[in-house]
Amino acid sequence: MLKLYLFISLMCLVRSDTDETCPSFTRLSFHSAVIGTGLNVKLMLYTRKNLTCAQAVNSTALGNLNVTKKTAFIVHGFRPTGSPPVWIGDLVEGLLFVEDMNVVVVDWNRGATTVIYNHAASKTKKVAVVLKEFIDQMLAKGASLDNIYMIGVSLGAHISGFVGEMYDGQLGRITALGYREPLGNIDFYPNGGLDQPGCPKTIFGGLQYFKCDHQRSVYLYLSSLRENCTITAYPCDSYQDYRNGKCVSCLTPQKESCPLLGYYADHWEDYLKDKDPPMTKAFFDTAEEKPFCMYHYFVDILTWNKNIRRGDITIKLRDKAGSTTESKINHEPATFQKYHQVSLLARFNQDLDKVAAISLMFSTGSIVGPKYKLRILRMKLRSLAHPERPQLCRYDLVLTENVETVFQPILCPKLQM
Template identity: 80%
Template sequence: MLRLYFFISLMCLVKSDPDETCPSFTRLSFHSAVVGTGLNVKLMLYTRKNRTCAQVINSTVFGNLNMTKKTTFIVHGFRPTGSPPVWMEDLVQGLLDVEDMNVVIVDWNRGATTVIYNHASSKTRKVANVLKEFIDQLLVKGASLDNIYIIGVSLGAHIAGFVGKMYNGQLGRITGLDPAGPLFNGRPPEDRLDPGDAQFVDVIHSDIDALGYREPLGNIDFYPNGGLDQPGCPKTILGGLKYFKCDHQRSVYLYLSSLRENCSITAYPCDSYRDYRNGKCVNCGIPQKESCPLLGYYADNWKEYLKQKNTPMTKAFFDTAEEKPYCIYHYFVDIITWNKNIRRGSITIKLKDKAGNITESKINHEPAIFQKYHQVSLLARFNQDLDKVATISLVFSTGSVIGPKYKLRVLRMKLRSLAHPERPQLCRYDLVLMENIENVFQPILCPKLQM
């Protein structure tokens, strides 16, 4: 909670922009947050017919809303300064890019704007009631619950859950983007988002140690980078305002990346982040196995698989890059050594193509154990996906600063892509890695019969 209050105080410095010509998200000042705001919910519709200028709609005025198409509601969370969410416009346009649908912003800034988080939290059920009344009218006009999709951010995720409960879980889908943790952690299902609130509930947890909810809340729960510190986000308070909100907001930006054709983030069902990092949970990426779940908009492709397996809840883990669009590419580095004694250490691998592009992966989350004639399979994560690798470099390190330098005698190294298993596997034989010394070599194609 201390981090939350620091976040509120720093947000005091943010100012809102002047009103625009078209109806837009409510802009309030920090003064409004200090004195508090009464709840007022405004619904703003965007379609491909009016992508850039919203229509204010209500239970009697529906504008361009097409009852036969999917209707996606975007519900924001706590707004301690009254400023509009910086990601809202990108999310609206991204959704309209991938599908011809109705996109409705649920603007409850009058209510969410307050410096007292508890006051905003207490209004969530009232917002859900407003949405329920509106959706009831959509159903009267011929809309289907199957076509109702709610994307809830932080407090908005629990609002989505409350709406879903009022329809006995028959809404088509709910996506929770880092559902709020404070005042909700440990609460029973009726007081928060729950897997039974829609036909399919997917959740991205990106700040489980501060502003987000730690435990699973959906049919599938995604934990980027373990759900804790996100790459590229400040690690200390010296990062200013970004330190308090970066991890929490990353869930939104990861979802946005799924709306771009050049980035499909694959996740791996697993019991723990550690098991994922150790390469124990990537069978879904192997040919002739089930497909891996995708993060974000297309996560519901996994809905039928969950039904077939009769698995009500699944946790999935993955790592990301520091910058947009956050995609990384997984490879296995298989190493067989012939040292007489056991060696413990980490491996850094660097790939380079003929064009000079370089990408690097440090596999150092925990020491690998290398034993004579025993294959160690290390999961490497690269920010770039190089189609044709010209050279590979390896560095072995024990992490010791003052101890003796060791050698790692490699009988065979093999590199294989998880994202593109059809690509030829690359090998190299009889290498001696001197500790902390880079060994650069040209790989050769592995024998085709080799596993």
């Protein structure tokens, strides 16, 4: 079965390619992109024994590649300026940090460097043929297809898919960073898969406006290798359902866990074996900056207003040290009815272990007119990431619209659901 783990997003050492003691990624110029370049594929091998100095390899010389270990191929994509991808060194280092493996950087910058995307795309199958010839030699030396891992960015994802097709879907794993439609066993959609927080919203953001969203998938993958955070995703039919807290069934005791973004996504493979077809979409939100982690809580609110209230909730948490974190639950107005509990999914960019104070603010979004009040019988805060933590409650609160109300929570009764 094709084991394809697709990361949907937004997207994608260093000198010339002359003979060097330590081969480095081909550096070209915008001039090269304008006049075009002929295809030339360089393969550079990194292992834990040569972390900083690559070894040139090819289909007739595997070098120090250990065929008994996993081999990860890093395949870049379209390069309209000719510059080396800034993330390649971090990705090599991160992969070798988490596992003792072979890492092969596939440098096809002479071919990918052009201002015309279709010219680069037309060369992807030729790159795939070069990689197949190399993998065939690995197999002849005793390697296993199960140990082949392709990591492709942008057009590199297409190349990885072509290689997988050449082996009838028997490669161990493919991670594709740079495609929107669902194709893989797991398709991850950060922030819904469109605009990413922290990226420029207008063309006045310069070059980052064109590449930041698309490139974010690479940095999200990198966060799973070295950053001190684990990004949890939630299997769901839509981003709206996820934001509305309807997709947390993977946290129930009957299931081991929710899928993790990045390198450890394949740990969820056993769950997928029970699905037909073995595919799922998973959604999650991220912070604006590294390491991008968000921490999820449910805010359960039971109200006793006579009339229905509709509006947004802003919640802030503070610990004893004074650290604060805030979540605005405003993607769509919540409907508060008398004696009806509303469970709101709050996302914070910090995980405060011991919450000393909580503040709530209610808003209808109206600028003119009277200020409404939200009368709360009970508020309950519960962590999704750490369900073992005590749930925090507060009773008999009255929120005046657009006024922040601060209070100290108490432990909820243990028998309370």
